[in-house]
Amino acid sequence: MGGVIFGYLAGVIILLSILVITVKNPVHSVMFMLLMFFHIAGLYLTLNAEFLAAVQIIVYAGAILVLFLFVILLLNLKDELRMKRTTWSWPLGVAAAGALFIAAFLSLRSFVPGTKGVITTAVIKAETNTKVLGRILFTEYLFPFEVVSLVLLVALIGAIVLAKKRQRS
Amino acid sequence: MNFLNMYFSPGTIDLFINIAIIVIKIAVVVGVVMLHVAYATYFERKVIGHMQVRLGPMRVGPHGILQPIADGIKLFFKEDIIPANADKPIFYIAPVIALVSALSSLAVLPFFEGFVIANINIGLLFIFAMSSLGTYGIIMAGWASNSKYSFLGGLRSSAQVISYEISMGLSLVGVMMLAGSLNLTEIVKAQESYPLGMFLFPQIIGFFVFMLSAIAETNRAPFDLPEAESELVAGYFVEYSGMRFALFFAAEYIGMIIMSSIATVCFLGGWNGPFDIPYVPFAWFLVKVYFLIFFYYWVRATLPRYRYDHLMALGWKVLIPLSLLNILITGIVKVLL
């Protein structure tokens, strides 16, 4: 049963990610990506990461992708649809990516997983995934968490500075 | 059942029975909610009619009681017109996205004790996720119609919904902190020890921010700029007709019912009331939801439309700081007590 679900999700994720980078119209590409995010969230659910599944939809699908869509709609699509979709060097790019994939595939054979931790499925069931994640995030990883909030603040200010129309002096 | 046992192991039969129960629950909830959607439109026309010293619909049936059914039949038999330059697949799928994202939030709402389709631990986050998907239906409809009015409506609406989603999410953080859970059933149970069995009084700022953002989220007056009839004709669904228009219409009313239900569950104590009503376990839930829906209509009949920059200023400069303040106060009180 687990294998069938994984096979379905993996197949659809790969198919949709190929569609995302190949279709001509960026709006269609966003729609395929939306569908792909849902399947990735499903994959997280099979891995007992329910909080991340929800965050995947809220942040990626609900915020980042909407932003993409918004920017695509602000730009002029008519010219985009007429121009060639790939650069002249696209076979080189695809070949490089394929070669890297083969290298990763070959190195996977000599991969040895590290030591196991203590958060078993039983612990997660007793305390819920969200609580376990929150406890570790706010104790062991408190400093990185604060740093990430600073990163978001910088992004916020940077976006306003970049997108604002320059004042005529 | 014996012949079934011959073909399937006992575990499989349990699985099928569980699936059947869930399917029946879904059918009941969707059916009942669709009926409420139909009569919410009637209720709205009657309430606003009487507030404006009119009678509202009176023709179909006694006091116009069959009006929503007549409207439904009319919309169902109307011609489905598709603009020539529309992006067809996205034009077809946009109303479906809007309706499905509205309907799927119903899965995690506890209507009365023990009755919820999916009692998941991240119920509140699931609702956020689904409500943020509603934007896609709106923005895609606006873009795919290939019309200036609907495009402007779609852009306005998506900017508005994204902005107000933040304050809506933040206003519920206080509730999460007090309840210590994201599960909606747990949230209702956590409220039993508070005054009147509600989070309303400890979270009064949160409730205020939530109700304002909920009105903006569902694109209702006075924040109905995306579909402002007098300037954008009807906003993002100008080009839709017949059944597809009805899907958008239903999505808006389901969104309203869901927002009222979340407010009921998170701030007004869900199915609990001052005294028990025998045989009707969802009575208090319905009373609270309909009171909030009445509040929506009351606001619509009373207030004029906001200007767009005022709307954005209200969202970013008033509601978000207020909800952050609410989180701070809740945190301090929770640590001190």
Next chain:
Amino acid sequence: MVPLNWYLLLSAAVFFIGVAGFLSRRNIIILFMSIELMLNATNISLVAFSHYLLDMRGQIMVFFIIAVAAAEAVLGLAIIIALFRNKATTNVDEMNIMKG
């Protein structure tokens, strides 16, 4: 139980599809979406590690990656809008004014 390596393979496949898209498309928005694909691919493998090694740290890393991805998308899209205001194109081949 699905072996861990399958998840890693899926993650590698999505990652290199992202790389291929990034190296071959012209539209700058699609390039950004390819970057998002790559980030998602790493997230898949981190969540899989977290599940199989019984450790939450993988999921915490995913949490940080999602936050950084949000920041990156915001800045990137702001840059695209600023560029579009000057050049009126999203074609990366035409963005060559820095070339000597």
